Amino acid sequence: MADIQVCAFHADEGVRPVPVGDDTGAVRYTCPRTIGHPTDGPYSWVFVPTPPGLDEVSGLAADLGLHVELPAVLGEFRGYWVEYGVVEQRYAQRNPEDFAMLIERYGHHAIQGRPYTTSAFLARTLGELSRHGTVLFHLGPATGRWRYNEQISWWAVPPEPAWSTEKSWEALGCSTEYVPGRTRQ
Secondary structure, three states: OOOOEEOOOOOOOEEOOEEOOOOOOOEEEEEOOOOOOOOOOOEEEEEOOOOOOOOOOOHHHHHOOHHHHHHHHHHOOOOOEEEHHHHHHHHHHHOHHHHHHHHHHHOOOOOOOOOOOHHHHHHHHHHHHHHOOOOEEEEEEOOHHHOOOOEEEEEEOOOOOOOOOEEOOOOOOOOHHHOOOOOOO
């Protein structure tokens, strides 16, 4: 069965799968939040496993090399769980032109709230990488910039570190200065 996925409209909402009941291995995910989706109420999507031999990511994520770049960011913190915001900040610092393009395309909550943001795109890509075992996913407390969420995604590279080895946005003293055009912290 597929692993936890991240809601496309809530970068911090990990959702567990429920089998669809056919022989494809398809599962349904339903984000329990009732606001922040294109329509009011929970948001559902179906995942069908990728056939063996295909790439882990595709489209824009593949074009940007996120299957290499995001694990490389996490490699800087080998042996630690890293809060999502730290991953985003380090990716932006390592790839400022690509990050600026994503901000232009999807926006960012630090500029203006949108249903789908750069954060959601990057977290979704991390979720895809976690299904292939390239990175590891864990839900944990949200700190600093993402404190408005009760929980947020935390990421690591294998081998799985102890949960007590965490690097949070707040503990690292991060800020949103890396977001081009930011209007709020």
